Each structure stands twice: as C-alpha cells, then as structure tokens.
Amino acid sequence: MLGKEVFARRREKLKNILKEGDAILLVGHPAAIRNNDNHHLFRQESSLYYFTGCKEENTVMLFRPGMTPEYTLFLRPKDAIAELWDGYRHGVEGAKRDLLADEAYEVSMLGKMLLPLLKDSNRLYYQLGLDPKMDSDVLAALERVRAAKGRTGLGILPLYDATEITGEARIIKDEEEIDLMRKSGQIAAEAHKEAMRFTEVGKTEKQIQGVLSFKFLNAGADDYAYHPIVGTGNNATVLHYRDNDKLCKDGDLLLIDAGCEYDFYASDITRTFPVNGKFTAAQTKLYQAVLKAQLETIEIIKPGTLFSEVQEKAIESLSASLKELEILEESVEEIISQKLYRKYYPHNIGHWIGLDVHDRGKYLIQQESRPLEEGMMLTIEPGLYIPEGDMDAPAEYRGMGIRIEDDILVTKDGYENLTKDVPKEIPEIEALMAEKSFLA
Ligand SMILES: [Mn+2]
Incomplete structure (x- = not known):
C-alpha cells in the first residue's frame, strides 16, 4: 500500500500540467450492484485513485492549483451503522488527516460548494460519462456558476476532457x-x-x-x-x-x-x-x-x-x-x-x-x-x-x-x-x- 506522500507528489504533477485558473474535478464510477442488492467488489476509478489514494465509493476530488483551498475532497460522512455493514469510512476529518486534503466536505454538499469553489475558475477539466448522477449535479452547479455571474454576459464555465490531463500525468x-x-x-x-x-x-x-x-x-x-x-x-x-x-x-x-x-x-x-x-x-x-x-x-x-x-x-x-x-x-x-x-x-x-x-x-x-x-x-x-x-x-x-x-x-x-x-x-x-x- 502506497503512503500518502506518494499521492501528494502526484498532485504536484497537476500543478505543472494545469494553467493558472484551471480546476480539475474527478469523480469515480458508481458502486456496482447486481441482482438488486448484491454489491460487487468496488474498485476506485484509476485517475481518482492515482491523485487521492482514496478507495471509497462516492468520492469527488477538486484540485485548483495555487488557490485556497487547493485540494478539496468530497466524500461519505462517518456513519456507525453503515460502517458496521460495509466497513471503514475516512469521513471529513479523516480526509484531511489521512488523505491530506486541504478541505473536505460530505459528498451531499457537492452541489452547494461547487458554486463558491468554481466561480473564480477560468475553465474546468471533468470527465463526463463515468457517473450520470454526478454529471447532472456538476452540470447543474455549472449553470449556477453562470447565473451567479449576473448580467456580465459570461457563459458557462468551459468544460474540457479531464482524461487528457490525467492521462499525461499517468503516462x-x-x-x-x-x-x-x-x-x-x-x-x-x-x-x-x-x-x-x-x-x-x-x-x-x-x-x-x-x-x-x-x-x-x-x-x-x-x-x-x-x-x-x-x-x-x-x-x-x-x-x-x-x-x-x-x-x-x-x-x-x-x-x-x-x-x-x-x-x-x-x-x-x-x-x-x-x-x-x-x-x-x-x-x-x-x-x-x-x-x-x-x-x-x-x-x-x-x-x-x-x-x-x-x-x-x-x-x-x-x-x-x-x-x-x-x-x-x-x-x-x-x-x-x-x-x-x-x-x-x-x-x-x-x-x-x-x-x-x-x-x-x-x-x-x-x-x-x-x-x-x-x-x-x-x-x-x-x-x-x-x-x-x-x-x-x-x-x-x-x-x-x-x-x-x-x-x-x-x-x-x-x-x-x-x-x-x-x-x-x-x-x-x-x-x-x-x-x-x-x-x-
Ligand atoms: Mn494486452
């Protein structure tokens, strides 16, 4: 198992690849369910794992080079009953402690927090199609970012394919x-x-x-x-x-x-x-x-x-x-x-x-x-x-x-x-x- 400093070094790579004002938002695959309620082994999406080391489903990473916070994680809250059934969760505090996030929120806060976190960005890297539910949350948040700009005539935050960035970092x-x-x-x-x-x-x-x-x-x-x-x-x-x-x-x-x-x-x-x-x-x-x-x-x-x-x-x-x-x-x-x-x-x-x-x-x-x-x-x-x-x-x-x-x-x-x-x-x-x- 790799140490958290390895993942920190990989996030440093993003600073060389991304330009000032860029933000990259990485999401994972939804957990696999078959036969109604039979969970299959969840395996974190590779790029999200590469930059975070987080193996939990329902994790989202936002990275904004040079901004504060630079590295934000959204993930599942601590929940004693859920952890009894399905195992340990980092939770918000654990994300900062174990995964070195500058800031962390429960994943249910994603829609709300993307507005303040993205409003000063020039463009966003995101991979559409991994999780349709996440896609609609992200697109709705982008629409709110546009609306928040008022009568400036500025459009929606331009969206670029994150796989180009993650691929170059990983190659x-x-x-x-x-x-x-x-x-x-x-x-x-x-x-x-x-x-x-x-x-x-x-x-x-x-x-x-x-x-x-x-x-x-x-x-x-x-x-x-x-x-x-x-x-x-x-x-x-x-x-x-x-x-x-x-x-x-x-x-x-x-x-x-x-x-x-x-x-x-x-x-x-x-x-x-x-x-x-x-x-x-x-x-x-x-x-x-x-x-x-x-x-x-x-x-x-x-x-x-x-x-x-x-x-x-x-x-x-x-x-x-x-x-x-x-x-x-x-x-x-x-x-x-x-x-x-x-x-x-x-x-x-x-x-x-x-x-x-x-x-x-x-x-x-x-x-x-x-x-x-x-x-x-x-x-x-x-x-x-x-x-x-x-x-x-x-x-x-x-x-x-x-x-x-x-x-x-x-x-x-x-x-x-x-x-x-x-x-x-x-x-x-x-x-x-x-x-x-x-x-x-
Ligand atoms: Mn082969």
Missing part, C-alpha cells in the same frame, strides 16, 4: 508504480508458468483458469486485471474469447491471455503452447513467426523510438513471415502497402499499461506518433490467427491462434521486460510443461 510511471508493476508482472508470470505445468490433454479451459486464479490470489494479487482468455484450438482465433469452457484436446494449441491486479496495478501476459506439451512442425513454424516479430519489436524499444515505429516493425516482420509460410501469396511490399496482413493480424502491437490494463495516455501528439520516454510502460503483443474455416490458408495452419505478449518498461537506454519470467522459447516451454504441477 510516465513513478518509482512506486514501477515497483508495483514489477510485482504484478512477477505474480502473473508465476501463474502462467503453473498453468503450463498444469495443462494436459483432458483438462478444461476452466480448470486452467482456476490455476491462474489460485496463483494470483495466493501471491497477494487482488483480482484479475481483466477477464482472462483461456482458449484452445480454434477458440484462440477469437480475439476476445471469454467462455473458457471447452476441453483441451490432443494436438491443439492453448492461448492464455491473463494478468492480475496487484495493489491497483495491472499485468497483461499472453503465451501460446501445445496442450500435449510438444509443438508439431506446423505449430512450430507459425509460433516462431510470432516469436520473431515479438523479439524484433521489443528490441527497438528505447527513449526516442516512435510508437508508430514499434507498430511498423511488427507489421514488417509478420508480413514477411506470412509470405514465407505461404499463407499470403502477394509480395511482402503488397502485403504491407495493401494492409493484407490485417486478415491474420487484425489488432495493434500493444497499449499503455499501468493502473488500467489499457492505460490512459495519448498515442499521438498533434496527429504525430509519440516518441517513447523513460518511465513509459507498454505491452508488445503480436499475433497471427488462422480460423479453421479459412480455406485460403494452408490447411496445416487452420485453427491456430498464436499471440505472445509481455509488459515492457522503457528505461534510460533501452527497456526492461517485466514479464520475462514466463518462457517463450519452444525448448523452454516444452521443458516446463514436462514438469508436474503441484495443483495437478
């Missing part, structure tokens, strides 16, 4: 985040290794998912970072396959895309390996093509490399392999220029990762691809997917979906692979699969 990871991301990556890596040991003909995808769950929670993770994909055979060619309810059959490949959330930080790993522990000749050829693309792409990661160059590297490598394996017959130049590779490689090379598995942050700056910087984190996940019904592809590859994914930190002069502990070279995978799982 360069601080030391504490890098440590948590390493830990998240290690836990997920150990889980993938156990899944490899455990997998054999006759196991179900769901049983393998169970191994991942056990390894995540047993190692101290809080949850999945996203619903895991455990897909055998043709299921692996469905990019967002989520049923995980089929039997693992002899001769099939298994694709696992799974990561955990450790103290709010996500990992995201994909590995593909044969159910029976031995790659066939055809599986080897397709697998090596994806592995080659992944290794070549990771190799160019360093400060200054453009995100688009990372993307192009993967496209070049996979396109050359599609030609070489005679999956596509056009020239490599045509495969690239006509985007023919998209039939078998339909997604992008990766995404930012951090508090969210698909983390905030721009990929383009003024329409230009952005250079990587020290402290950024991204996934590298090339793949090739040949559906069983694709009669254009050579028969030996049909029904195979292969993706290999690692989480990469951009360092001062290169990169660090946070999830390298899971093997991806064929001999290492086969050796690990020959070991027996303690869960088998």
